[in-house]
Every structure is written in C-alpha cells, then in structure tokens.
Amino acid sequence: MDQKMFCYQCEQTAGCAGCTGNAGVCGKKADTAHLQDELTGALIGLARAADGNHPTGTTHRAMIEGLFTTVTNVSFDNEALQRQIRIVHQEKEALIPRCGSCESRCGRNEDYDMRMLWTDQEDVRSLKSLILFGLRGMAAYAYHALVLGYMDEEVNQFFYQGLFAVGEDWSMEELLPVVLKTGEINLKCMALLDEANTKTYGVPKPTVVPLTVEKGPFIVISGHDLKDLKLLLEQTKDKGINIYTHGEMLPAHAYPELKAYPHLKGNFGTAWQNQQKEFADLPAPVLFTTNCLMPPKESYADRVFTTEVVAYPGILHIGEDKDFTPVIKKALALGGFREDTVFRGINGGTQVTTGFGHGTILSVADQVVEAVKSGAIRHFFLVAGCDGARPGRNYYTEFVKQAPPDTVILTLACGKYRFHDLDLGCIKGLPRLMDMGQCNDAYSAIRVAAALSEAFGCEVNDLPLSMVLSWYEQKAVCILLTLLHLGIKNIRLGPTLPAFISENVLNYLVENYGIAPITTPEADLKQLLGEA
Known part of the structure; x- marks a missing residue:
C-alpha cells in the first residue's frame, strides 16, 4: 500500500x-x-x-x-x-x-x-x-x-x-x-x-468561572463529555484534589448537577491548539475525554490520560470500567502548585462567564424583545465556532472588539477563547457577551433565533442577527449543514473556506445561501449592519 x-x-x-x-x-x-x-x-x-x-x-x-x-x-x-x-x-x-x-x-x-x-x-x-x-x-x-x-x-x-x-x-x-x-x-x-x-445535569445557569488555579493537587479534564466529568468528580470527592476544566469542557460549570461539586474549581488554559505550550510545565495530570487531543510532547506525555474513543500510542487509556485511580494517583504525586496561581485569558481577563443557553435567554425573552424595540439593541452577532492555529483568527477578536456598543455578541464552542475574557458591559441589564456553551449548543442559538423570529413576526433571515463563524473540524461541518437546512443566509465563514468545497459547490452555496468568506472586521461589520 x-x-x-x-x-x-x-x-x-x-x-x-x-x-x-x-x-x-x-x-x-x-x-x-x-x-x-x-x-x-x-x-x-x-x-x-x-x-x-x-x-x-x-x-x-x-x-x-x-x-x-x-x-x-x-x-x-x-x-x-x-x-x-x-x-x-x-x-x-x-x-x-x-x-x-x-x-x-x-x-x-x-x-x-x-x-x-x-x-x-x-x-x-x-x-x-x-x-x-x-x-x-x-x-x-x-x-x-x-x-x-x-x-x-x-x-x-x-x-x-x-x-x-x-x-x-x-x-x-x-x-x-x-x-x-x-x-x-x-x-x-x-x-x-x-x-x-x-x-x-439540569438547565445551565449563568456562572462566573475563575481562571486561577488554587494550590494543591488538581486534575485538568478536557474534551466534551460531561458524563466523564461527573464520574471524575465522584471519584475525587473528599480526596483533596481540585478539578479544572479545559477547552470545550468549560460550559460544564453552568450545569447545576455538576457545579454542586465544590471541588470543581475553575478553568485552566485556553483553546485546544495551545495545549502543547500550556501543559508543558503543568504539575498535574490531564484527562482527555473526546477530541481536541494534540500529540503530547515528551515533556508531559506521562501526565496525559485518555478515555472513550480518544487514544494515542504510549498514553495510558482508561477503559470501560472508568476507574480513574491512575489519574488520581498522578495528581497526588505531582502535588499541584505550591501557591494559588493566577492565569489570564488571551485579553488579560482573570475570569469568564458561561451558561447562557436557550433556557436562560428565553427566560428573559420579553426583556430582549423590548431592548430591540426600544433601539437599545441594534443587532445580534453570533461569533462562534472552532479555534485553531492558522493565522487570521485574530479577525474574530477584532470583530468583537469593534462591534458597536448597541450590539450583542452570542458565542459558543472554543472559538470564544479569542475574546470571551473581554468585559463588554451590559445593555438594559443584559450582558453584551453571552457564552451559550459547547459547539453542540448551536442548538441553543437556533432556538433563540426561532423564538425571536416568532416574537417579531418575521423570518429568521429578517432578524437583526448575523452569523460570523470559524471552523476547524467536522462538528462545525454538520452545524453549517444544519444552518443551510434551516435556510439561514448570509453566513460569514473563516478563516479559510473548506478545501473539500469545489468551485461549483461553492457557487451553489453563494447563489442560494449568500455564504461568504470573512474579509476584514471593519468591512464585514459595515456590510452586516447595512452601513456599506
């Protein structure tokens, strides 16, 4: 072969x-x-x-x-x-x-x-x-x-x-x-x-998540699987070990059944593509529950564990018995940081907020509708998707920073790590930046869009709502196909268009759905706000 x-x-x-x-x-x-x-x-x-x-x-x-x-x-x-x-x-x-x-x-x-x-x-x-x-x-x-x-x-x-x-x-x-x-x-x-x-696990509630890691033994859990997190929390209860989420596991802090564990302390690190740098000197083990694993470097490979379908040769895999004892022993042996250690997001923030799923936003739908009708909120932007290492992704940070103060940013998936530690303030008591959760929580964004279109008596494409998406892997593909199935138009996609989209297929998407590549934050904001 x-x-x-x-x-x-x-x-x-x-x-x-x-x-x-x-x-x-x-x-x-x-x-x-x-x-x-x-x-x-x-x-x-x-x-x-x-x-x-x-x-x-x-x-x-x-x-x-x-x-x-x-x-x-x-x-x-x-x-x-x-x-x-x-x-x-x-x-x-x-x-x-x-x-x-x-x-x-x-x-x-x-x-x-x-x-x-x-x-x-x-x-x-x-x-x-x-x-x-x-x-x-x-x-x-x-x-x-x-x-x-x-x-x-x-x-x-x-x-x-x-x-x-x-x-x-x-x-x-x-x-x-x-x-x-x-x-x-x-x-x-x-x-x-x-x-x-x-x-x-209950309906997610808005929750402030610190980025500081407290002194003492701890475990970082990455991926997406909430069940694995629950099992780990159970097995580490009363053992003097704190648990920190990483990457797409961050939204777990918003679920009542998970946040009830007092040793679920906070979030460590940024998006998946930075793990080889961020894990290099980490005095704790890391458990990967799903995708987003990068080949571990030799300097920290002995501190990485996998479970479920995620696997890497030479890395200890936790099987179907879900006995996390090896991870727990490693955490106790490493001991963690000697003092509380403050980490910061990409923009210098020391905490982030998550938990703005459809259950939360729709509970204040009247407040949202009134803010739009009064002119306090001019436009919503869903700035969401995967993060990655390719140059050009700073576009999303600049887009959010430059979005006018009468606009609201909805976000989800790991692309938010570019900007979700920013403090954008509030409009009529509503945060201007709302994290809806993991990539699969695009469902929440769809539910909110459908509710708003019903409230305003218009089609989704007529709402003051624009989608500016970043993609990396196949979960972003199925979400994009869902948006196309729903007939949602004028999506901006970046940082590059998929290599598997042929010219004729791209032309079809452009002609029928108005899908377009991102350009610059300034130009795209003007276009999407109708100012171009």
Whole structure:
C-alpha cells in the first residue's frame, strides 16, 4: 500500500488543499490515516449490509463510535483503530450471517475503497465529503447522548443512509438532497443531546468561572463529555484534589448537577491548539475525554490520560470500567502548585462567564424583545465556532472588539477563547457577551433565533442577527449543514473556506445561501449592519 496519505477534512490541512505526505498537520501519520480510511470503508460496508436488514443497538453503537473515531484529533492509535475495524466487521457479519445473503438494493456488502472517493469527480467528491464529514461530526453528538442513555431511531438510521450514499455512484442531483438531509438530521441530534444533558445535569445557569488555579493537587479534564466529568468528580470527592476544566469542557460549570461539586474549581488554559505550550510545565495530570487531543510532547506525555474513543500510542487509556485511580494517583504525586496561581485569558481577563443557553435567554425573552424595540439593541452577532492555529483568527477578536456598543455578541464552542475574557458591559441589564456553551449548543442559538423570529413576526433571515463563524473540524461541518437546512443566509465563514468545497459547490452555496468568506472586521461589520 502507498503510505502517502490524503486528508483534507480539517481547516488547517496543508496548503489549504490536503495533507498528502507522510503525516498530517494534526500530527496523524500516514499509516493511521490509511486505517481511518479503512475504518470508514468498513462503516460504508456496514451501511450496505444494514440496508434491508435490522441493525441492533450494538450495531448502532459500532456505527457511532466508528464515525466519531475518525474525527480530527480523536485517535492517533493504530491498535485502537484496528480494534474498531474488527468490531464493525463483526457487526456486519451478524447482520448477514450467510455469505451472499445481501438484501441491500445495491446488491453488495463489501467494504468501500476510499481511494474511489478521493479520486472521484471534483464536484461529486465535494458533496460526498460534506455528507461524510457532516456524519462524523453528528456522530460525536450522538455518542455523547448515547452514553447518557439517549438514542433516536431516525438519527441512527440516517448514519446508514448517508454512508450508503457516499459509497454509491450517484450524481450531484442525487447527492445534494442527502447533504441537506444531513443538516436536518443533525438538528434532531443536537436537540437529543440538549435533552440528554439538561435532563441529566439540569438547565445551565449563568456562572462566573475563575481562571486561577488554587494550590494543591488538581486534575485538568478536557474534551466534551460531561458524563466523564461527573464520574471524575465522584471519584475525587473528599480526596483533596481540585478539578479544572479545559477547552470545550468549560460550559460544564453552568450545569447545576455538576457545579454542586465544590471541588470543581475553575478553568485552566485556553483553546485546544495551545495545549502543547500550556501543559508543558503543568504539575498535574490531564484527562482527555473526546477530541481536541494534540500529540503530547515528551515533556508531559506521562501526565496525559485518555478515555472513550480518544487514544494515542504510549498514553495510558482508561477503559470501560472508568476507574480513574491512575489519574488520581498522578495528581497526588505531582502535588499541584505550591501557591494559588493566577492565569489570564488571551485579553488579560482573570475570569469568564458561561451558561447562557436557550433556557436562560428565553427566560428573559420579553426583556430582549423590548431592548430591540426600544433601539437599545441594534443587532445580534453570533461569533462562534472552532479555534485553531492558522493565522487570521485574530479577525474574530477584532470583530468583537469593534462591534458597536448597541450590539450583542452570542458565542459558543472554543472559538470564544479569542475574546470571551473581554468585559463588554451590559445593555438594559443584559450582558453584551453571552457564552451559550459547547459547539453542540448551536442548538441553543437556533432556538433563540426561532423564538425571536416568532416574537417579531418575521423570518429568521429578517432578524437583526448575523452569523460570523470559524471552523476547524467536522462538528462545525454538520452545524453549517444544519444552518443551510434551516435556510439561514448570509453566513460569514473563516478563516479559510473548506478545501473539500469545489468551485461549483461553492457557487451553489453563494447563489442560494449568500455564504461568504470573512474579509476584514471593519468591512464585514459595515456590510452586516447595512452601513456599506
């Protein structure tokens, strides 16, 4: 097998075209990339086998875990990938116990060769990539709901339907409806996860989170999985160990059932791409629960632990028993800081606020509507999405800083680390900067937009609301597809457009949805405020 890789699923892909050498920009090596392609091909084979058969709960789990494993910065471990491939093959064999008994409409159930996709006609490849990457992102949300005991049969079935389409020789006309359907089903998936989180941990409430790390032993927990955080909090209770969130785990502080633990103290560090610098001298272990893992440097690799589908060779993995004893022992051995240590956000702030989900904002909907009608609030900007290392992301900081004082900034996902420690003040008692949560909490933004459009008796696109988004990996793709499914127009996207969007597909998005790349904060603000 040619050991050169091909991967263009993330924003930082080499040359804005694709990683094609011996390793990707994310640190993934070519042999790992080939195994991820093999796993994807096996999942398409499973989707073919499921067509005309009846997948079980274990089949659904294999499908969701397999797709989630291939999201950027999740698994760098070849053994873990090979194990996942075997699980997928076992599930396919269980669906089709007799050779040649395939009842699928395509008449076959073999694994798909991903080289057929990467070398396909440009526009077909582009649409299939949107489906595939959207499914990978949606699988992450489905997984978080699954571990809390929540599943949706329509969501589960669409994973098979979408992957089936990726493996077929379909035209652009046949593929485009599947692209938009991916966005429609992802909306259901985000709603499912919102229900799972709020029914399990309560409705998020606005919460001030300090960035100071107190003296003594502590553990940093990163990723997105709230269940893993709850288990860690339980196992560290009364052990003299404090817990600090990192990255997308920050919004956990707003959930009543989690903030009730007094040793959940604060947040450490900024966005995921800074971890190799921020973890270098950290006197504490770090537990990664989902994606956003960068290859650990030797200086701190012995302090990193993984669990669930995230994995890295040589790093201790906490298995299904969820016994975090090794992490706890490491925290006690390292001892933490000798004195309280003050850390600051990118803009110098020493605390941040989170918890402005749809439950909070809609509870003061009358106040929001009145502020708009009185002219106190002129415009809302959703400045949200993934952070990353590519130059140009300072655009989002400057955009927020330059937004007029009669505008409100809604934000979510890790892109907020660029600016969420800023103090923008209030309008009529409403904070001008409101953090709605993790990337999946784009559902909250959608709920708020729908409520405002109903209150004002207009379409969402007629609201004084603009979306200025940053993207990095596949969860941002499925959210974008959801916004397109809802017909939301004039989205600004950056810092670069996806490499997997062909010219013709881009033209379609521009013509039908007005999607456009970011330019400069000054020009985009004038355009979005109707001042250009």
